[in-house]
Amino acid sequence: MTELYSKYVLAALTAALVLLAVFFLLRGHDLPGGGFVGGLMAAAAIELTVISLGARHMQARIGRLLVPTAGFGLLLAAGSIIVGFAVTGTVFAGVWAHVAFLEIDIGTPLTFDLGVFLVVMSVTALFLLDLTLALSPDDVRALDLEETGRAESGHDGQRDESAA
Amino acid sequence: MLIASLAFLCGCGLLLWRTQPERRWYTGWISFLMPFAVLVYLGIRLPTWDELPYREIWPWVDSIGLRLSFHLDGLSLLFTLLILLIGAVVVLYTHYYLHEDPRQGAFYLYLFLFMASMLGIVWADNVLLLFVFWEGTTFTSYFLIGHRFHQEGSQRAAQQALAVTGAGGLCLLWGLLLLASTQNTFALSQMIQGPIDLADPNVTLALALILIGACTKSGQFPFHFWLPGAMAAPTPASAYLHSATMVKAGIYLVARLHPLLADHPYWLPTLLSLGAVTALVCAIFTLTKTDLKALLAYATLTQLGLLFVALGLNNEYASLAVVLGILAHAFYKGPLFLVVGIVEHATSTRDYRSIARLASPLKVIFVISLLTSLSLMGVPVWPGFVAKEYLLSALLPLATETGSVLGWLALTAVVAAGISFAAIAVVLTYRLFLKRHPDDTTGSVAVHHPPFSMAAGPLLLAALGFASPLFLTGPLGELIDVAAHAIQDQGGHFEVHLWSGWGLPVFLSSLALALGCGIYVLLPRILRFEDRILGRVPSGADLLDRLQAFLVYGATNVTRLFQSRSLSTHIAIVMSTAIVIVLVAWQRSGLDVSTLRIVSQSRVLPQLEIILAGIGAAAAITAVLARARLTSIISLSVVGLIVTLWFVLFAAPDLALTQLLVEVLVFVLMLIILFKLPETILPTLPLQAHVRNLALAFGMGAFGFGLVLFTAGEPVFRPIGEALIKAAPAGAHGGANVVNVILVDFRGFDTFGEVTVIAIAGIGVYSLVRAHRLRVRADVPGTDPQGSDASFTTPRHD
Numbered sequence: 001m002t003e004l005y006s007k008y009v010l011a012a013l014t015a016a017l018v019l020l021a022v023f024f025l026l027r028g029h030d031l032p033g034g035g036f037v038g039g040l041m042a043a044a045a046i047e048l049t050v051i052s053l054g055a056r057h058m059q060a061r062i063g064r065l066l067v068p069t070a071g072f073g074l075l076l077a078a079g080s081i082i083v084g085f086a087v088t089g090t091v092f093a094g095v096w097a098h099v100a101f102l103e104i105d106i107g108t109p110l111t112f113d114l115g116v117f118l119v120v121m122s123v124t125a126l127f128l129l130d131l132t133l134a135l136s137p138d139d140v141r142a143l144d145l146e147e148t149g150r151a152e153s154g155h156d157g158q159r160d161e162s163a164a
Numbered sequence: 165m166l167i168a169s170l171a172f173l174c175g176c177g178l179l180l181w182r183t184q185p186e187r188r189w190y191t192g193w194i195s196f197l198m199p200f201a202v203l204v205y206l207g208i209r210l211p212t213w214d215e216l217p218y219r220e221i222w223p224w225v226d227s228i229g230l231r232l233s234f235h236l237d238g239l240s241l242l243f244t245l246l247i248l249l250i251g252a253v254v255v256l257y258t259h260y261y262l263h264e265d266p267r268q269g270a271f272y273l274y275l276f277l278f279m280a281s282m283l284g285i286v287w288a289d290n291v292l293l294l295f296v297f298w299e300g301t302t303f304t305s306y307f308l309i310g311h312r313f314h315q316e317g318s319q320r321a322a323q324q325a326l327a328v329t330g331a332g333g334l335c336l337l338w339g340l341l342l343l344a345s346t347q348n349t350f351a352l353s354q355m356i357q358g359p360i361d362l363a364d365p366n367v368t369l370a371l372a373l374i375l376i377g378a379c380t381k382s383g384q385f386p387f388h389f390w391l392p393g394a395m396a397a398p399t400p401a402s403a404y405l406h407s408a409t410m411v412k413a414g415i416y417l418v419a420r421l422h423p424l425l426a427d428h429p430y431w432l433p434t435l436l437s438l439g440a441v442t443a444l445v446c447a448i449f450t451l452t453k454t455d456l457k458a459l460l461a462y463a464t465l466t467q468l469g470l471l472f473v474a475l476g477l478n479n480e481y482a483s484l485a486v487v488l489g490i491l492a493h494a495f496y497k498g499p500l501f502l503v504v505g506i507v508e509h510a511t512s513t514r515d516y517r518s519i520a521r522l523a524s525p526l527k528v529i530f531v532i533s534l535l536t537s538l539s540l541m542g543v544p545v546w547p548g549f550v551a552k553e554y555l556l557s558a559l560l561p562l563a564t565e566t567g568s569v570l571g572w573l574a575l576t577a578v579v580a581a582g583i584s585f586a587a588i589a590v591v592l593t594y595r596l597f598l599k600r601h602p603d604d605t606t607g608s609v610a611v612h613h614p615p616f617s618m619a620a621g622p623l624l625l626a627a628l629g630f631a632s633p634l635f636l637t638g639p640l641g642e643l644i645d646v647a648a649h650a651i652q653d654q655g656g657h658f659e660v661h662l663w664s665g666w667g668l669p670v671f672l673s674s675l676a677l678a679l680g681c682g683i684y685v686l687l688p689r690i691l692r693f694e695d696r697i698l699g700r701v702p703s704g705a706d707l708l709d710r711l712q713a714f715l716v717y718g719a720t721n722v723t724r725l726f727q728s729r730s731l732s733t734h735i736a737i738v739m740s741t742a743i744v745i746v747l748v749a750w751q752r753s754g755l756d757v758s759t760l761r762i763v764s765q766s767r768v769l770p771q772l773e774i775i776l777a778g779i780g781a782a783a784a785i786t787a788v789l790a791r792a793r794l795t796s797i798i799s800l801s802v803v804g805l806i807v808t809l810w811f812v813l814f815a816a817p818d819l820a821l822t823q824l825l826v827e828v829l830v831f832v833l834m835l836i837i838l839f840k841l842p843e844t845i846l847p848t849l850p851l852q853a854h855v856r857n858l859a860l861a862f863g864m865g866a867f868g869f870g871l872v873l874f875t876a877g878e879p880v881f882r883p884i885g886e887a888l889i890k891a892a893p894a895g896a897h898g899g900a901n902v903v904n905v906i907l908v909d910f911r912g913f914d915t916f917g918e919v920t921v922i923a924i925a926g927i928g929v930y931s932l933v934r935a936h937r938l939r940v941r942a943d944v945p946g947t948d949p950q951g952s953d954a955s956f957t958t959p960r961h962d
Binding site for chain 2 (some may be wrong): 024033034035036037040041043044047051066067070071073074077078081109112113115116119120122123124126127128130131132133134135
């Protein structure tokens with residue numbers, strides 16, 4: 001279901017969405033936004049590519065990364081808590097550092113939010129991608145093939161293999 | 165000093181675990197030296213008799229009153245000696261008993277951890293610490309019983325022991341906490357000194373709970389059944405845990421609390437009757453067993469019953485009878501178990517009916533068996549005899565002078581136990597080692613000779629037991645004295661006499677001895693009787709099995725009820741639960757609905773609100789009534805977008821953003837699903853389903869309406885938002901977006917929990933979609949094509 005226009009619009013739109021997601025994440029502490037909204041936005045960007053490029057294509061490209069990313073996000077959030085505890089002696093206390101040459105402040109609430117961002121993004125993308133794959137018998141077979149190590153990486157399109 | 169000993173023993177266990185002890189010939193003796201070294205170390209470092217008790221306190225979790233506080237008095241010292249001495253012998257023996265077992269290292273680990281836990285029990289002064297060690301023995305016992313987990317019955321026995329002693333342990337914790345709160349201290353040594361209000365019902369409850377804990381651990385009737393099952397353990401574990409030490413933990417606990425509770429009207433009679441019933445029942449059961457280990461297990465239960473009887477008496481002989489009973493039993497029953505292990509090792513059977521004339525091939529073993537069996541029998545001046553003498557001397561006044569029924573029952577039990585002990589002692593010596601097998605013409609059996617090191621341990625214990633009377637005037641006498649004083653601080657020095665002269669006790673002992681030898685002749689008939697009658701009575705183990713099966717059955721049905729495969733039922737349960745909870749809370753809060761007011765906080769024209777509400781309502785009605793799925797989904801999205809607009813109107817940009825994104829993603833998801841669904845018209849539902857759905861929908865609607873009214877109307881509670889808004893700039897590094905500051909700073913813990921839940925849900929979806937084994941295949945036999953209820957069926961052990 002790769003449409004011609006979506007191929008052209010895709011690059012610009014996805015990039016814009018990802019930028020918007022990061023933008024929301026970074027300004028979250030002071031203006032509307034934050035890790036949760038940013039994560040959903042990034043998931044929407046991924047879903048856009050899933051719709052236009054096909055689920056199997058995206059599965060081959062990022063399928064393996066989603067669960068590790070969620071785990072990494074969780075670790076990042078936990079790590080932020082531990083850093084706060086190590087520095088101030090109070091769990092969940094925010095610790096901030098000023099990065100002089102960039103003129104910005106970086107703190108544990110921000111890294112915590114980044115963890116939230118990663119978890120929300122990857123899990124939401126996982127839901128959408130896996131459900132898309134699971135609902136189509138051909139694609140489920142693709143999952144099987146991939147897990148047994150015989151997947152064709154970067155295979156475009158999802159309907160050119162006839163059902164066996 | 166004490167904590168260092170515990171750490172050393174745990175370290176030894178870990179070392180043996182990682183170094184493949186089964187491959188090294190010297191492991192046995194090295195491991196023997198480990199507990200022995202601790203014994204020597206304690207012997208050198210311990211203060212003199214007069215300076216006992218020795219104390220040691222280390223901080224741990226002070227906030228809940230948990231401290232590593234140790235207290236070593238005479239009673240603890242007695243147990244310490246037994247644990248380390250028998251422990252050393254058992255670990256030496258283990259190496260030869262499990263000589264080709266690749267899991268020998270794991271066995272050693274659990275054995276040493278058990279040793280440390282058991283020492284912890286008798287040393288702990290803090291009741292919480294005592295409980296920790298108590299559970300430590302429960303768990304190590306579980307692993308030791310289940311060591312041969314692939315063998316039939318081994319897992320069942322391990323689980324039953326864990327269930328019974330674990331449940332008892334929880335009762336014990338409850339009882340100890342009750343006692344600690346009435347006595348206002350966690351320290352055992354202070355607790356038992358302080359005055360106690362015996363009329364307090366909490367004390368009675370605590371007494372009952374602690375007794376349950378002690379009875380489960382020490383196998384008192386009706387919890388006795390796990391101990392014979394525990395004989396599935398390798399013999400060293402049986403000898404050590406299930407005869408010499410762990411089963412005495414209950415005795416230790418009762419003895420420890422004896423000074424505090426002896427005056428309670430229920431304490432002594434309960435102990436006496438529990439012990440008497442256990443001893444009587446198990447003495448009879450002992451005679452019906454042909455498996456040597458089962459025989460010894462029931463004899464151990466009988467002895468534990470006798471110790472409870474001794475604890476249930478309150479005179480100057482009673483505490484001596486307890487101490488002597490513990491000592492004598494440990495020194496004859498431990499070696500006897502080890503002998504049985506060697507016999508099994510040599511003949512590959514444990515049924516004494518198929519063993520005969522082992523005396524000529526196994527001379528040393530015969531000597532050990534003879535030395536210990538004479539003590540078991542109660543032949544004069546052997547330790548077993550002395551212990552029984554003192555028990556009878558303590559018991560006789562109660563039976564003959566006051567003529568109480570309990571006293572006579574206990575006396576019967578003691579004599580029955582004596583008869584039973586004498587009978588099995590004959591089995592363990594004459595039957596096994598001397599008697600010629602009826603079918604055997606050659607006169608000897610093919611046996612596998614044990615190495616001398618295997619027999620060295622039991623020989624040492626048997627010799628010590630045999631020689632023990634020699635030390636009665638020396639250190640042993642002192643030890644018995646201080647231990648007896650710890651149980652019951654009465655009067656002056658306790659002296660143990662090997663022979664207390666001709667009297668009723670000696671007469672009763674001799675009577676039991678003679679009757680026991682007579683019963684031995686009748687054993688075959690008893691076995692036939694057992695087959696016909698006793699075999700049909702369900703045992704405690706069967707009852708526990710049935711209880712377990714019943715629990716699983718109940719849990720399966722409850723799970724079926726709440727987790728049916730129908731998604732609509734699932735949602736209905738979740739929704740009605742929410743409604744019911746809020747209704748109950750509302751009822752109990754006594755909140756008057758008429759006080760709730762609708763307060764307009766709108767910053768825009770009211771007409772706009774009305775228009776939005778109208779569109780939302782129309783879209784919702786369309787979603788319900790539409791026949792085509794696509795229409796329904798689009799209408800639902802319209803409702804969601806209206807909600808988003810609402811958030812915009814009320815100046816909640818964060819909520820609006822999130823809502824918008826969620827709506828978009830859900831819409832996409834629904835479309836994906838819709839794309840794959842067959843284009844059939846919605847099925848017609850039966851009337852009752854319609855009624856249920858309507859009721860739920862209206863209930864949920866009223867629920868949501870009420871909640872909004874409650875929160876957005878006149879404030880019933882003071883809103884917490886203002887305080888957070890005020891605190892945000894200062895408390896969170898100048899964060900201006902309070903919503904996000906709350907999420908990542910003030911309520912970071914909540915957020916972390918939510919993120920964890922999201923990640924877990926992700927893993928759930930991942931495994932549902934991708935895991936091979938979770939996909940049910942109709943073509944594979946044995947899988948349930950309806951869905952997987954397989955994990956809920958009763959585990960069977962047949």
